Amino acid sequence: MKKKEKIEQEIEKTLSCFEKSERLEGDAWFYNRVKAEIDNPGHKRFGLQTIWPILKPALLVLIAAINIFTISSYFASPETVQEVSREQMVIEFAKTFSLNSTSNNLFIFEN
DSSP: OHHHHHHHHHHHHHHHHHHTOOOOOOOTTHHHHHHHHHHOTTOOOSSHHHHHHHHHHHHHHHHHHHHHHHHHHHTOOGGGSOOOOHHHHHHHHHHHTTOOTTGGGGTOOOO
């Protein structure tokens, strides 16, 4: 019972705060600025809203150009691509990390 009474007291204190609300004071020109913004909704400030209509097509063209370049490089002629066998890659790996020739056999796995 005591817990229920404490909860009710807290609720009463919270509700009484709404009755004692204070009026907030703003800037002297705040009302005028809000009124002007409501009256002229087409008025835009310099920022992302004015730059975005210019940037949007530019970004779309840039993305399309990157995609075209990627597709063209992916389907490039096979002569430009060097095919390297697994054994050649293992040998180059061994040379790079200064492994001796007996340890090369550890890297060659049979499929």
